[in-house]
Amino acid sequence: MHTHDTHEQHGHGESELGNRYISEHYYYVDIAPYPTTPWGKFSRALKRTLRGELFVGLWVVLREMFKFDIHTVQYPKEKLLVGPRYRAVHAMQRLFESGTERCIGCGLCEKICISNCIRMETRLDEKSRKEVSEYTINLGRCIFCGYCAEVCPELAIVHGPRYENVSEQRAHYIDYAGMLTPIDMAISGEQKEFDGFGAVTPHEDARVKQTPLAY
Amino acid sequence: MSIHFTIDGRSVSAKRGESILQVARREGIYIPTMCYLPKTTPNASCRMCVVEVEGVSGFVLSCNTPPVEGATIRTDSTALFKERQNIMKLYNVNHPLQCGVCDKSGECDLQNKTLEFEVSEQSFATKEQKRKNKKWGVLSYDPYLCIMCEKCTAVCNQVVGSEALYIKPGGYKSEIDNHYSRCIQCGECISVCPVGAMASTDFEYTANVWELRKIPSACAHCSSACNLNYEVKEIGIDSGKGEQKIYRVTNEADHDALCGAGRFGYDFENRVSCKDERAFAKVLKAFKEAKTIRFSSMITNEEAYLLQQLKERHGYRLINPEARVYQKFLRAFSSVSGVSLYGGDLKRVAQSDYAIVMGCAVSSDNPMVRFALARAVNNNKAYVGLFHPIEEEGLRNIVTQHLKHEVGSEEALMALLCDAFVPSEVKKSHVSFFESLDVGYICGESSVGEEEIERLVRQRVRKKAPVLVLGADLYAHPRADNIAKMAGLLERFGGFEVVIVPSDTNTMGVALICDLDDEALSPVIGYNAQGDCVLSALGGSDLDMPALNQQEGTFTTVDKEVVPLNAALPYHGYELSDIANALGIVLKHVIDLTCKLPKEKGYKEVAFDDLPNRYLNHGVQIRGYMLEPLHVSCEENIGVIADIQEYNGTILYRCNPISQFNLFTDKTHQINDRAVILGSSQFAEAAKIKSGEEVRFVIDGRAMSRKFQVSSKLKGTVAYHPDFDSFEKSAAYRYQKVTFERV
Numbered sequence: 001m002h003t004h005d006t007h008e009q010h011g012h013g014e015s016e017l018g019n020r021y022i023s024e025h026y027y028y029v030d031i032a033p034y035p036t037t038p039w040g041k042f043s044r045a046l047k048r049t050l051r052g053e054l055f056v057g058l059w060v061v062l063r064e065m066f067k068f069d070i071h072t073v074q075y076p077k078e079k080l081l082v083g084p085r086y087r088a089v090h091a092m093q094r095l096f097e098s099g100t101e102r103c104i105g106c107g108l109c110e111k112i113c114i115s116n117c118i119r120m121e122t123r124l125d126e127k128s129r130k131e132v133s134e135y136t137i138n139l140g141r142c143i144f145c146g147y148c149a150e151v152c153p154e155l156a157i158v159h160g161p162r163y164e165n166v167s168e169q170r171a172h173y174i175d176y177a178g179m180l181t182p183i184d185m186a187i188s189g190e191q192k193e194f195d196g197f198g199a200v201t202p203h204e205d206a207r208v209k210q211t212p213l214a215y
Numbered sequence: 216m217s218i219h220f221t222i223d224g225r226s227v228s229a230k231r232g233e234s235i236l237q238v239a240r241r242e243g244i245y246i247p248t249m250c251y252l253p254k255t256t257p258n259a260s261c262r263m264c265v266v267e268v269e270g271v272s273g274f275v276l277s278c279n280t281p282p283v284e285g286a287t288i289r290t291d292s293t294a295l296f297k298e299r300q301n302i303m304k305l306y307n308v309n310h311p312l313q314c315g316v317c318d319k320s321g322e323c324d325l326q327n328k329t330l331e332f333e334v335s336e337q338s339f340a341t342k343e344q345k346r347k348n349k350k351w352g353v354l355s356y357d358p359y360l361c362i363m364c365e366k367c368t369a370v371c372n373q374v375v376g377s378e379a380l381y382i383k384p385g386g387y388k389s390e391i392d393n394h395y396s397r398c399i400q401c402g403e404c405i406s407v408c409p410v411g412a413m414a415s416t417d418f419e420y421t422a423n424v425w426e427l428r429k430i431p432s433a434c435a436h437c438s439s440a441c442n443l444n445y446e447v448k449e450i451g452i453d454s455g456k457g458e459q460k461i462y463r464v465t466n467e468a469d470h471d472a473l474c475g476a477g478r479f480g481y482d483f484e485n486r487v488s489c490k491d492e493r494a495f496a497k498v499l500k501a502f503k504e505a506k507t508i509r510f511s512s513m514i515t516n517e518e519a520y521l522l523q524q525l526k527e528r529h530g531y532r533l534i535n536p537e538a539r540v541y542q543k544f545l546r547a548f549s550s551v552s553g554v555s556l557y558g559g560d561l562k563r564v565a566q567s568d569y570a571i572v573m574g575c576a577v578s579s580d581n582p583m584v585r586f587a588l589a590r591a592v593n594n595n596k597a598y599v600g601l602f603h604p605i606e607e608e609g610l611r612n613i614v615t616q617h618l619k620h621e622v623g624s625e626e627a628l629m630a631l632l633c634d635a636f637v638p639s640e641v642k643k644s645h646v647s648f649f650e651s652l653d654v655g656y657i658c659g660e661s662s663v664g665e666e667e668i669e670r671l672v673r674q675r676v677r678k679k680a681p682v683l684v685l686g687a688d689l690y691a692h693p694r695a696d697n698i699a700k701m702a703g704l705l706e707r708f709g710g711f712e713v714v715i716v717p718s719d720t721n722t723m724g725v726a727l728i729c730d731l732d733d734e735a736l737s738p739v740i741g742y743n744a745q746g747d748c749v750l751s752a753l754g755g756s757d758l759d760m761p762a763l764n765q766q767e768g769t770f771t772t773v774d775k776e777v778v779p780l781n782a783a784l785p786y787h788g789y790e791l792s793d794i795a796n797a798l799g800i801v802l803k804h805v806i807d808l809t810c811k812l813p814k815e816k817g818y819k820e821v822a823f824d825d826l827p828n829r830y831l832n833h834g835v836q837i838r839g840y841m842l843e844p845l846h847v848s849c850e851e852n853i854g855v856i857a858d859i860q861e862y863n864g865t866i867l868y869r870c871n872p873i874s875q876f877n878l879f880t881d882k883t884h885q886i887n888d889r890a891v892i893l894g895s896s897q898f899a900e901a902a903k904i905k906s907g908e909e910v911r912f913v914i915d916g917r918a919m920s921r922k923f924q925v926s927s928k929l930k931g932t933v934a935y936h937p938d939f940d941s942f943e944k945s946a947a948y949r950y951q952k953v954t955f956e957r958v
Contacts, residue, residue, distance in 0.1 A: 104315055104316050105316060105420070106315035106316055106320075106423075107423040107426070108315070110423075110426075111423070111425060111426075119449075119452050120452075121421075121451050121452055122420050122421060122422075123420055123421060124419050124420045124421075128348060129316075130316040130420040131420075134451065134452045134453075136452050153315055154315075209336060211336075211337045211338065211339070211340040212338065212339065212340070
């Protein structure tokens with residue numbers, strides 16, 4: 001029994017209520033009523049056994065085996081791209097061209113961290129600028145919530161895409177030197193810009209306001 | 216007489232001389248300000264404090280306008296908000312957007328008010344000037360961050376009295392500059408700076424303000440025991456057990472001042488890893504044999520009381536020469552004044568309009584005496600007369616009349632003051648004393664002219680609040696007893712409020728609590744002092760003790776207040792109370808003794824945890840409690856003054872550089888004055904030595920050798936000889952004749 005009519009009726013009512021989960025292309029599947037009598041149940045079992053549905057399944061497998069365009073990802077050899085908002089172990093970015101570390105030592109990531117796993121020490125460097133002398137993330141405590149990357153005003157601390165971590169302790173996953181983009185990569189422009197939470201949105205340039213009379 | 220008016224519909228009343236803003240603050244009504252600093256006179260440059268007064272067109276500056284009877288004032292309206300918002304927009308012109316790295320971020324006035332008045336963008340800009348960051352010792356100045364509120368110059372002139380900071384004018388180019396030779400490195404300018412322009416060189420970029428835990432306590436370096444906050448944080452990432460250190464010291468800068476020693480001399484803690492049981496056993500054995508305990512006045516009231524109990528129980532002699540002479544002086548003073556304590560305090564000095572100072576190295580003995588005098592001069596146009604043999608360049612903005620006298624003539628000069636200020640009917644009961652005064656002789660021998668004294672006396676006319684400040688030169692004077700009695704006479708009948716400045720941190724407490732002895736019997740236990748067995752908070756002794764920033768307890772200050780001291784850092788070793796416990800005095804914490812301090816000396820039965828330590832909105836400090844002044848019988852007569860002794864030749868004056876008080880300040884990493892003899896070029900000529908030469912000499916029976924340096928800030932024929940670099944504190948007269956021997 002096709003149920004276009006009932007669907008129309010339902011759909012009308014729902015769309016009035018604004019139920020965005022029901023599309024106009026939805027329809028009810030034709031499902032035979034469940035057998036209630038012992039005889040009915042027996043005859044259903046008999047039908048299912050003798051109709052050879054088992055071989056249908058076997059045929060599909062056999063057919064796909066010889067078609068050679070398999071959809072399975074061949075994991076260690078093949079890797080899926082992770083989404084830009086994926087939050088794996090952290091990375092520290094550098095500025096393009098100069099290769100200077102982006103981190104200015106403002107301490108916001110330390111402050112916002114809800115599992116209290118970030119600690120940094122800062123000092124005055126020879127150029128009278130604030131310099132980060134020590135930076136650690138206790139990955140044993142980190143819950144990978146992404147707040148640090150979101151709050152960072154310099155897009156310095158970000159979440160990397162590297163999800164393959166094998167160790168006895170999470171602390172071994174990465175250290176500061178490992179998080180930091182290698183300087184030659186930064187200078188040659190190979191460093192990938194972060195697109196996740198806290199990143200600059202594509203239309204940000206248009207939103208920047210100039211100070212009137214700025215020299 | 217009070218003035219009644221309303222602010223925001225609330226009826227309030229003002230005393231004469233109070234501004235609208237002061238009344239509002241007292242009543243807890245909020246008026247935003249940027250340049251207003253309650254402890255100085257308003258400079259009225261920011262215009263944020265504007266209010267609306269009914270019937271008056273335009274806005275009125277609340278910081279320098281006194282209210283009129285019946286006025287109706289509004290502190291908030293749309294127009295006022297717009298006005299203040301516009302002011303904030305102008306403050307933000309070209310202000311660097313570097314809050315992320317600025318030290319002030321999180322406690323910045325500009326940041327707070329920018330958010331409060333919803334300035335979300337910089338709507339104006341101007342051509343940036345080329346400016347240079349400056350570094351003046353402990354102080355760093357970033358002109359780009361400076362908003363020219365002038366708070367720093369105001370404190371430097373009015374509170375510190377050194378007039379080092381000034382404004383280099385030039386419109387948008389103007390910036391702050393420093394007459395560096397006048398700067399005493401107190402850091403007051405840092406504490407009042409609303410933005411990050413004036414920063415501590417040492418603290419810069421080491422911690423964010425929100426990571427620091429504030430521990431309110433009392434400064435441990437001089438008898439003012441100023442209120443301060445130790446700000447602590449973990450030492451670093453790899454400190455392991457989360458060991459903490461003090462990163463900086465702050466205070467309630469709007470209302471109170473702090474000197475350089477308090478602000479920068481904080482890291483004198485004694486780090487020990489554990490209880491050293493063997494050393495403890497050894498010291499305990501020494502205690503069982505010892506007959507004397509020698510100690511310094513760098514001690515809390517509770518520990519002093521504990522020593523007194525040990526004396527009562529085990530018969531130790533208690534030796535503290537410096538507190539002993541103070542104790543004798545105070546007793547002699549009250550034997551004439553009739554009250555156990557002197558009547559004045561430094562708050563009264565700051566409010567006075569006439570001050571005579573005698574026997575006190577004003578800048579270095581107790582910097583708060585200097586600050587109080589500077590405030591008196593600037594706020595009340597006070598007349599300050601200073602009796603001192605050494606003229607100091609740095610005091611010329613504070614001292615109105617310097618009465619430079621010969622060394623040793625203090626008694627005679629005090630007698631002249633008595634002669635001038637004690638009413639004639641009182642003089643009748645001290646006939647022999649007053650009749651024997653030979654003014655001509657005194658003036659001749661002390662080389663203070665008669666007309667100088669006359670000028671000083673004449674200025675006293677029509678002054679409402681005269682004070683007399685006495686310093687440590689007098690306590691060990693050969694004629695100290697008589698000087699104290701004359702001071703007592705001046706307080707009782709001369710109309711003066713006297714302040715007898717205690718010579719060390721808790722000299723007052725020790726003098727009141729302990730029964731001190733004059734002669735030591737060996738073997739001697741030294742507690743932060745010399746002895747056969749030494750307990751020291753500096754480390755490297757027979758047993759380590761906690762330093763004063765690791766202890767809880769109370770101090771008795773120059774203001775006769777009992778103020779709480781909190782531990783900024785933990786201490787893992789043995790304390791004096793452990794020794795007392797082992798010697799049969801059972802107590803759990805040393806602060807259990809706070810309520811047991813002797814009531815017969817004026818202490819009150821208040822538990823340590825009940826001692827308040829806070830400020831009210833309008834700056835009134837509620838801290839600890841005041842000692843109760845008690846009446847004592849007065850019978851003693853004043854002796855006839857002795858002949859003035861002559862001090863000729865090479866005279867050294869025991870006096871430390873500003874901010875250096877003792878071995879503890881010497882230990883701190885930001886206070887680096889070296890122990891050298893400082894003298895004028897005139898002194899160098901007379902003593903036939905050159906700047907930079909090493910000399911050997913004997914002083915108070917102790918042979919020592921020191922470097923000599925000529926200081927252009929000094930005049931006269933007496934040189935400064937520091938004693939901060941030694942445990943051995945002399946209680947002899949501060950001026951000593953020596954013979955130099957070139958090394």
